Amino acid sequence: MNDVSLDGPSFNSPANTALKNLIINIEGQRKNLVATSASIDSLKKMSGVDSALTAENTKLADINNKFNKFITTYIDTSSQPVVTMFALGYTQGVDPAILKPVVPNLTKRFPNHQGIAGIVARFNEMVTAADKPATAPAxxxxxxxxxxxxxxxxxxxxxxxxxxxxxxxxxxxxxxxxxxxxxxxxxxxxxxxxxxxxxxxxxxxxxxxxxxxxxxxxxxxxxxxxxxxxxxxxxxxxxxxxxxxxxxxxxxxxxxxxxxxxxxxxxxxxxxxxxxxxx
Missing domain, CATH: 3.40.30.10 (Glutaredoxin)
Structure with missing residues (x-):
């Protein structure tokens, strides 16, 4: 994020506009996540609130699922490589299986971008390591x-x-x-x-x-x-x-x-x- 300026002469460039919109969207979802997490922490200190706690935990899981879907869709459709790299930073908690159809294609969409190439290479290494047990029953x-x-x-x-x-x-x-x-x-x-x-x-x-x-x-x-x-x-x-x-x-x-x-x-x-x- 520090490599991309949100002000200065290029403030209205396509990349900065896309990045600004992405940050606004992410922050909105993050506020919802923080609020729900805070609610869960408060409920854990109370007694007789099992049903409410279950509901909030279900809500938290739903928020995470929706965010994962949003961020993977964004990565798959973004036309700005720098912004795509920024979005990739939010995929740590996403199941690699969900990212398989998305991340490897980035080198085709941005063939001359070294940063994207490096990320895709590391992702492929991770997937290969995770897939090895599936082909080796022992x-x-x-x-x-x-x-x-x-x-x-x-x-x-x-x-x-x-x-x-x-x-x-x-x-x-x-x-x-x-x-x-x-x-x-x-x-x-x-x-x-x-x-x-x-x-x-x-x-x-x-x-x-x-x-x-x-x-x-x-x-x-x-x-x-x-x-x-x-x-x-x-x-x-x-x-x-x-x-x-x-x-x-x-x-x-x-x-x-x-x-x-x-x-x-x-x-x-x-x-x-x-x-x-x-x-």
Whole structure:
């Protein structure tokens, strides 16, 4: 953004006009996001407001989905490469699968733009890394397989290894602070943790964040009182090729021996499965 002036002689240039309109649109949506997030934070401090909290979390997820659709459509239709690059900066929380039809085409639309070429190259590398498990079954373990072990740093910067939890039922919860659906699902995960934490069950949060401060802030805001680790590398995270997922929220439930017994448990399905195995 600092590379593009919004004033001076070129204020009315097509690029500056497009950038100004984009910023106005983004700020409008961001205000809505901030207001809803603030409402959720306030409700979390109250009791007897479960239905209101659920409604606000659903609203937050809807805002994120609409924003993701807006920003990807904008990238796909913008005629200004500099403004397109600015818009690309807002795609961190967008599922790479949604961006696949959009980002690679940018080099065709802007064939001589080095900045665009660099972004597309990095995106293609990320997609290739995420797609590898899909073509290598051994790297994408399913139910009945042993959960691949890994070591990442926790919020204090200390290394933590999944296998250190052997002997417990563990829900490996893949999420990120910027992921609206993840944040919307967190109250459900918290409820499950509080209900079963004394029954040989725990959760290991694995974040696809890149900003440590935002990661830690989200943990505190959502009251996620279990162990958390991250490479702080986004979708370049160690766990992505190991577990073969390309979107979050996603989770894997493993038994005390480290065997995967369920995947992708959300909402009531999470509670039903835990109730069945933690009798």
């Amino acid at each position: 790297a994408a373990p399913g139910v009945g397989s042993m959960a691949p072990d890994f070591t990442m740093k926790d919020t204090e910067g200390n290394p933590f290894t999944l296998s250190s939890l052997k002997g417990k039922y563990v829900l490996i919860d893949f999420w990120a602070s910027w992921c609206g659906p993840c944040r919307a699902e967190n109250p459900n995960v918290v409820a499950a943790y509080n209900k079963y934490k004394n029954k040989n069950f725990t959760i290991l949060g694995v974040s696809l964040d890149e900003d440590k401060a935002k990661w830690v802030q989200a943990i505190q805001a959502d009251k996620l009182a279990w162990k958390h680790v991250s490479d702080l590398k986004g979708f370049y995270d160690t766990s992505v090729p190991l577990y073969g997922y390309d979107a979050i929220p996603y989770n894997v439930l493993i038994d005390p021996q480290g065997k995967i017994i369920a995947t992708a448990l959300r909402e009531e399905a999470l509670h039903s499965k835990l109730a069945a195995v933690l009798k």
